[in-house]
Amino acid sequence: xxxxxxxxxxxxxxxxxxxxxxxxxxxxxxxxxxxxxxxxxxxxxxxxxxxxxxxxxxxxxxxxxxxxxxxxxxxxxxxxxxxxxxxxxxxxxxxxxxxxxxxxxxxxxxxxxxxxxxxxxxxxxxxxxxxxxxxxxxxxxxxxxxxxxxxxxxxxxxxxxxxxxxxxxxxxxxxxxxxxxxxxxxxxxxxxxxxxxxxxxxxxxxxxxxxxxxxxxxxxxxxxxxxxxxxxxxxxxxxxxxxxxxxxxxxxxxxxxxxxxxxxxxxxxxxxxxxxxxxxxxxxxxxxxxxxxxxxxxxxxxxxxxxxxxxxxxxxxxxxxxxxxxxxxxxxxxxxxxxxxxxxxxxxxxxxxxxxxxxxxxxxxxxxxxxxxxxxxxxxxxxxxxxxxxxxxxxxxxxxxxxxxxxxxxxxxxxxxxxxxxxxxxxxxxxxxxxxxxxxxxxxxxxxxxxxxxxxxxxxxxxxxxxxxxxxxxxxxxxxxxxxxxxxxxxxxxxxxxxxx
Ligand code: V55
Ligand code: FE
Numbered sequence: 001x002x003x004x005x006x007x008x009x010x011x012x013x014x015x016x017x018x019x020x021x022x023x024x025x026x027x028x029x030x031x032x033x034x035x036x037x038x039x040x041x042x043x044x045x046x047x048x049x050x051x052x053x054x055x056x057x058x059x060x061x062x063x064x065x066x067x068x069x070x071x072x073x074x075x076x077x078x079x080x081x082x083x084x085x086x087x088x089x090x091x092x093x094x095x096x097x098x099x100x101x102x103x104x105x106x107x108x109x110x111x112x113x114x115x116x117x118x119x120x121x122x123x124x125x126x127x128x129x130x131x132x133x134x135x136x137x138x139x140x141x142x143x144x145x146x147x148x149x150x151x152x153x154x155x156x157x158x159x160x161x162x163x164x165x166x167x168x169x170x171x172x173x174x175x176x177x178x179x180x181x182x183x184x185x186x187x188x189x190x191x192x193x194x195x196x197x198x199x200x201x202x203x204x205x206x207x208x209x210x211x212x213x214x215x216x217x218x219x220x221x222x223x224x225x226x227x228x229x230x231x232x233x234x235x236x237x238x239x240x241x242x243x244x245x246x247x248x249x250x251x252x253x254x255x256x257x258x259x260x261x262x263x264x265x266x267x268x269x270x271x272x273x274x275x276x277x278x279x280x281x282x283x284x285x286x287x288x289x290x291x292x293x294x295x296x297x298x299x300x301x302x303x304x305x306x307x308x309x310x311x312x313x314x315x316x317x318x319x320x321x322x323x324x325x326x327x328x329x330x331x332x333x334x335x336x337x338x339x340x341x342x343x344x345x346x347x348x349x350x351x352x353x354x355x356x357x358x359x360x361x362x363x364x365x366x367x368x369x370x371x372x373x374x375x376x377x378x379x380x381x382x383x384x385x386x387x388x389x390x391x392x393x394x395x396x397x398x399x400x401x402x403x404x405x406x407x408x409x410x411x412x413x414x415x416x417x418x419x420x421x422x423x424x425x426x427x428x429x430x431x432x433x434x435x436x437x438x439x440x441x442x443x444x445x446x447x448x449x450x451x452x453x454x455x456x457x458x459x460x461x462x463x464x465x466x467x468x469x470x471x472x473x474x475x476x477x478x479x480x481x482x483x484x485x486x487x488x489x490x491x492x493x494x495x496x497x498x499x500x501x
Pocket of ligand 1: 055069070128129226486
């Protein structure tokens with residue numbers, strides 16, 4: 001496969017594919033909307049901003065079946081204060097975005113394959129996977145590059161951010177973890193020395209942005225490491241059996257290929273003071289690890305790791321070497337608990353406990369309990385029996401992403417699940433937890449999630465009080481459609497004001 005020459009005519013409409021159709025049609029809106037419509041009531045103690053990001057291609061790709069994950073990062077900010085909500089949205093000015101805007105056409109080729117590009121980029125990232133607040137800046141993240149720094153108020157892009165030159169890795173995870181006690185941001189990069197390299201770089205950054213620790217590691221396979229987990233004393237790297245082969249990429253092939261022969265590896269490393277040789281690679285049968293909910297250490301020193309786990313390849317658009325991939329509707333991922341003794345000489349993990357058996361993903365917690373013992377988990381759940389009107393919405397669903405029709409709360413102590421069903425023509429995106437002002441009790445607060453309404457073909461925010469989880473306190477309507485996004489975070493106004501010493 002070769003890239004088109006830049007003198008060839010660009011495609012002026014999006015490909016006729018599920019990932020570009022219906023609700024998934026790229027939105028490409030920048031701007032702001034004041035005073036969104038509110039039904040019900042937004043509690044007066046909520047004061048902050050919900051940031052989230054979606055892949056949203058600016059131009060039609062020249063790759064016909066370009067996956068959802070390759071779109072330009074477009075950041076939404078929902079400012080909530082005094083019972084009112086306003087909206088702002090702006091693309092991250094990545095090198096890709098600005099050069100394509102100048103050229104008035106797509107220049108970047110396949111997902112994470114530079115050999116298919118029409119021009120040479122210094123950094124190819126789309127910054128489309130997560131947006132986190134750190135040390136006065138928003139960081140727009142994708143796991144293939146350093147962050148882009150963004151102004152939290154205006155959403156203007158400051159530029160690529162290497163922590164004033166301290167970043168030793170070419171890559172930075174889209175899922176950094178924050179220690180609620182120390183304020184440390186705990187991170188890693190994989191393919192950290194370039195495409196196809198097995199190098200993993202672990203790093204810990206103090207709340208002032210100073211690097212406190214760097215450890216270079218070598219993975220047993222060049223696999224996707226999308227999310228990870230941290231406890232007081234350990235970090236765990238779950239390797240997705242999607243493998244990279246640089247020779248395949250040079251021939252214009254995919255960055256990733258599903259490997260049914262590869263176990264699910266879990267790398268366990270001491271969080272502080274580790275040497276590269278301290279890493280232990282535990283193994284579990286071939287399966288697909290999704291997002292982590294949380295991790296902590298029990299009284300015997302075992303690591304308790306809770307994450308989504310599927311027997312099948314969740315990234316069905318990257319099949320195995322024979323071209324086999326599961327039927328998307330047959331993929332089922334469950335909130336699963338691993339108990340790992342980090343001192344054990346036996347690296348085979350035989351057992352995992354299913355904490356919640358429904359098809360679920362996008363697990364979130366009360367972040368004040370991140371890395372610590374916790375009880376409450378909130379997530380997206382799909383249960384067709386809840387009453388979704390599939391025949392009515394099928395023409396508008398589009399495709400290329402998993403669907404969840406409800407929000408769930410699991411109480412890990414009682415093992416009871418509460419469900420919020422947003423409506424018969426709705427699907428949910430990832431929730432965030434907002435602590436109730438003045439309360440330190442775990443899970444006492446609100447859940448906020450963006451909801452796709454396939455009847456109105458526009459987006460809504462649904463706000464729940466965790467004391468009354470099954471109904472919405474407020475539904476906030478947008479007059480526009482925001483396509484499926486990935487991740488976001490709540491930033492309380494208290495946390496953006498410099499603290500008095
Ligand atoms: C994910 C998303 C990505 C990506 C790699 O959800 C993994 C997982 C939106 O981009 O590049
Ligand atoms: Fe993710």
